Amino acid sequence: MKPTPRALAIGAHPDDVEVGCGGTLAHLARAGWHCTIIIATNGNKGSHDPARSPHLLAATREEEQRAAAAQLGVQQVLFLRYNDGELEYTPALRMELALYIRHLQPQRVFTHDPWRMYMLHPDHRAVGFAVLDGIVSARDHLYLPGFTQLGIGVWRPATLDLWMAEQPNHTEDISDTLETKFAALDAHTSQMQAGREWVQRMRQRALEAGQAAGYLAGEAFRRIAL
Numbered sequence: 001m002k003p004t005p006r007a008l009a010i011g012a013h014p015d016d017v018e019v020g021c022g023g024t025l026a027h028l029a030r031a032g033w034h035c036t037i038i039i040a041t042n043g044n045k046g047s048h049d050p051a052r053s054p055h056l057l058a059a060t061r062e063e064e065q066r067a068a069a070a071q072l073g074v075q076q077v078l079f080l081r082y083n084d085g086e087l088e089y090t091p092a093l094r095m096e097l098a099l100y101i102r103h104l105q106p107q108r109v110f111t112h113d114p115w116r117m118y119m120l121h122p123d124h125r126a127v128g129f130a131v132l133d134g135i136v137s138a139r140d141h142l143y144l145p146g147f148t149q150l151g152i153g154v155w156r157p158a159t160l161d162l163w164m165a166e167q168p169n170h171t172e173d174i175s176d177t178l179e180t181k182f183a184a185l186d187a188h189t190s191q192m193q194a195g196r197e198w199v200q201r202m203r204q205r206a207l208e209a210g211q212a213a214g215y216l217a218g219e220a221f222r223r224i225a226l
């Protein structure tokens, strides 16, 4: 029997993964892939309501993320629970992500494009760079030698796809999973304060990305072959 292929999507906040690659993950899950989502921060600054408790917000957003993952058919969600807005690119974060990659052994990895010009949110850049560099530490045996000795050996994913990419070079067909992507986004109820306008923009983006590649709907990425 062929081993189950695995995908790993790493986002800074609850909802980033659905925005970036929700349709693609749903597609992979339907095709029998085992999918894992890692969320780096607890999202506890994701509100414009001054009365909202950041502690309660963090708990709510984990529940929402679990519900969104269930919509996509994603089997596993891991929360790293760093404080929202305070994530920094450090060797420790790079090593942590490298160990998840070695342990989970995904063929495909998805994350933020840290080179996206004028992207405001610092957590998105920190995660993007830490994943890129974490893949190098996961893949090359002279990194993390103690873990190699423990049996957490090297792992080289086949591809890394950067979502919301500055220069996309690959589009996934999500015609069949467009509505699943938006059902998953809908699970992030606490983030719908901005109204439906934002969701409409996302939908327009998916339709445009798809049409440019000859599909009904798509998610565009910068693909890096590893």
Ligand SMILES: [Zn+2]
Pocket (backbone or CB within 6 Å): 012, 013, 016, 121, 124
């Ligand atoms: Zn985000």
